[in-house]
């Protein structure tokens with residue numbers, strides 16, 4: 072039997088129920104799944120620090136009872152991080168065709184950089200196909216209700232952050 076370790080990389084600012092759904096699906100088909108938060112993201116000013124995101128993901132993993140999932144952070148090339156972890160695969164979520172356009176070049180570039188690293192795509196449950204961290208942050212900032220779209224522990228942290236600002 073082959074032992075398969077996979078990396079689930081992303082920004083996770085913040086972790087959504089869509090991410091959690093993908094973690095659950097991924098954890099069922101690989102032996103070990105490492106959720107990897109990119110430290111040097113160029114996505115602008117983050118809502119949560121990398122440390123806060125790592126803490127929330129760790130708590131969510133424990134709360135969900137995923138025994139073969141861990142969380143780490145990384146910088147630089149994903150293929151190098153995957154190699155350093157002995158991972159054979161990268162897990163990514165695809166919600167709609169627009170995701171495919173974003174994901175395809177990244178998967179091909181990663182294949183060019185490391186032909187031995189496979190990218191696995193999985194689709195989250197239909198109920199979260201429209202959920203993204205960007206949309207969650209935008210709606211929440213405008214006072215919209217995003218409960219049910221992020222784990223309760225993320226919701227609490229978002230609310231606490233918003234309350235502190237006032």
Ligand code: PNS
Nearest residue numbers: 080081082083109147148149150177180
């Ligand atoms: O959740 P995101 O922000 O869409 O995740 C993007 C991520 C982290 C997967 C991607 O930006 C990445 O892998 N960055 C690391 C740098 C790298 O390896 N670049 C070359 C592959 S395109």
